[in-house]
Amino acid sequence: MSYDGIVTKAVVSELNTLLKDGRIDKIYQPEKDEIIIQIYNNGVNYKLLISASSTYPRLYITNNAYENPVNAPAYCMLLRKNLQGLRISSIEQHLLDRVIIITVSGKDELGYQNYKQIVVEIMGKYSNIILLDKSSNKIIDSIKRVNSDMSRVREVLPGLIYVFPPTNNKLDPREININIFKELINSNNKNMRIDKFLYQNFLGLSPLISKEICTLANIIIDRTLLSLSNSEIITIYSAFEDVIKKVNDNEFTPTANIDNNGKINYFYAFPLRQFDVSNNKYFESMSNLLDFIYYKIDKDDRIKQKSSYIRKIIENRIEKSQHKLSKINEELIESAEREKYKIYADLLQANIHAIPKGASSIELSNFYDPEQNLLEIPLDVTLSPAANAQKYYKKYAKLKAASSILKKQIEETKNEIFYLESVLVSLDLVNDFYELDEIRSELIEHGYIKKPSGKKKMDTRKKTKPLHYLSSDGFDIYVGKNNLQNEYLTTKFAKKDDLWFHAKNIPGSHVILKSKNSEIPESTIYEAAYLAALFSKNNFETKVDVDYTKKVFVKKPKDTKYGFVNYDNFKTVVIDLNTFDSTRLRKID
Structure with missing residues (x-):
């Protein structure tokens, strides 16, 4: 994954277009390190997702629904107190770094103009969401407080003056010319790889885009700085300059490269030549791309x-x-x-x-x-x-x-x-x-x-609801995903003539096949048995024995745990999970 400074620039450009002058209506905190700000602008409600997750930190407009806690956390309440009702004045990026500053404004109770800032730092495990008083540049609070024991470089605590994260002497690539580029090459370790030189010296460049610059220059990435001729340095700089021009001109085409097996090779603010272009999937916006990439994996x-x-x-x-x-x-x-x-x-x-x-x-x-x-x-x-x-x-x-x-x-x-x-x-x-x-x-x-x-x-x-399938013959099949669902399906939902399925002598889901008071085809019986085998402890085995009987022969002993039953008058079928054709089974959402 590569949410680097260039992707951040594309997101900031998009958010400015959609959210500038918008009103903050609601704020939620679905996770300890994640907030959602609902913003109304030009007749549209937008949900701005800001995550300080150590694994998947990110910022974009989401269309997905998130489950919020019954009681709002303290930081969420603080944000509501300080931000609700205010309007977004600007959304800016610090240099070409993964730091975004959202400035909001509005009048306080006395009628004075009130300015606050939300600083989003997308920094891996050091990611944070920080609320500032703009006039004093003091930290009101942050979603993660950082004291001196946690970081010797920078504290993030209420009352302190906010300081941007260190850039580690990296330069903003938008301010570089060929002479500075050559000087940097001459002053760095000559045995350093070219792509490493790029992402270690320039803000906002990830290993992914650094490799792309080498690809555009037709230079093998594992070559060292020492091996470069003057003409090759000029060629690399030209490719570097072309990438930065796209960034400056906001020439973004949000792209994901997905192979035939569904594996995501990369996502970025524009297509990359180092991957097979036939696998590219293009998105209308950076937010749509990031929502697609991050929602399920996160x-x-x-x-x-x-x-x-x-x-x-x-x-x-x-x-x-x-x-x-x-x-x-x-x-x-x-x-x-x-x-x-x-x-x-x-x-x-x-x-x-x-x-x-x-x-x-x-x-x-x-x-x-x-x-x-x-x-x-x-x-x-x-x-x-x-x-x-x-x-x-x-x-x-x-x-x-x-x-x-x-x-x-x-x-x-x-x-x-x-x-x-x-x-x-x-x-x-x-x-x-x-x-x-x-x-x-x-x-x-x-x-x-x-x-x-x-x-x-x-x-x-x-x-929660059990899984629901439709058999190839049009019969409804229900699968419990936990013991509470199993208990409900077997003891309350199923009728006496419905069929009940369970993997033989091993833990697994209760499966109910609704009989519709008619004769059930053998193909449907095997499809229900397949689901019982699939949702069992032994779903990694080639063959699984599955018992089935009418629900009337399934009894729940008194004072037993959820999902525990006894059954008799059953038949057993053997399901081969490797060869069974389940293509005609249809899952109902």
Whole structure:
């Protein structure tokens, strides 16, 4: 990805055209490092997305909907207090750097003109959104506060005078001529690659555009400065100058290069010659391009980050439960040998007077053995013969009582592991934050995650929906993406004659095939079974067994976790995930 200074210039140019003189109506903060400002201008409402994400920092107008928290964070409230109702006076770029200054103005309560600035710094992990008082240039606050422990170069704290990020002695390429260009080449490390020389010496140039300049000059990028002739230096400068002229003249054609597999090779403010031009996709605006590029990858990345701690908790619980199961199985094996201890006790009791006190073991004739073979019995030297006999009787009784308890514990532990693994399957299917909240709520209810402290509320405004497909024969098929959806589909949504599908003996989604009170074709049954296999723990396997039955034969035991059911009168089909033709299945949005 290359949101460099040139892309920033293209965005700023576009925003000035669309947003200058616009009124700030609403401000939201969907993420801890991201805000959305709704701006009304010339009869249109625009949503300006500003992100200080360490992974995908960016600024552009978005057309996508973002989920906002129930309670606005403190920084969002501060922005609302200072900015709502004001108008955008200007949007500027600092040099050719990835720093944007949005100046807003309006009258305060006393009728005086009031100027504020939002400074957006797109700097990787150092990205920030900073609110300034323009007249004093003092920081009111920032979305990320930076103290001296965090940075020895620059503090970003309320009350401090704002200072731009250091440029690391890089020059603005718009102020360069051939003589300065040559001097820089002569003063740099002669073994430096040409493309590296460009992006390390000039503001706003990324490795991507530096390689493009080499491509335009027909110079191999891994050549060193030392290897360049004077004519080649002039050729490189000419290509450099052509790129900068495009920037100065705002000659932007927002472009993404996407191969046949959907891989994004690059996006930029104009087409690049170093890639196959036939894969180019052109956009009407930089904002449309950036919205296309960033929305899904950023959302998926945030979901992955937010679900990682849940996944870790569940994986740890599975590990503990598997260890517990192993231990219980060992105890059950020992319990199965309990008859041995009763024989020990009976033989000791029958020969009580023949056993010398203080013996560590004794061999006695085993009257339970038809051949009356001798049996060696270990003894506790600190106990009398009678006490040793009682010790074995007690051990026998304890193991006998434990057997039924252990079998019950084994079943409960296996069910817990099955449930926890089903949660991992659900996490793999999450594609929005509401679904993640549902899983979190479920785990809080079952005691796997602590309930958030304080007054923070869980977001319950929206119920998520199961996946919906239409079979090749026109039958509706529904797929649960988490245990709450599975519970709803099976216990409330499905009718008694609908068909219920589930991958055999492994965690996975509940799949409901609506019967429409008619005979269901075999092709539709296999399509529903395919979905049950696809949305299961074993979806990486070639073949998956899938059980199906009428919903009337699916029962939910009392006091069991969400999604847990028993079923009978079922049939089993085998689905080959590699060869199954799913092209006639249609997903319904």
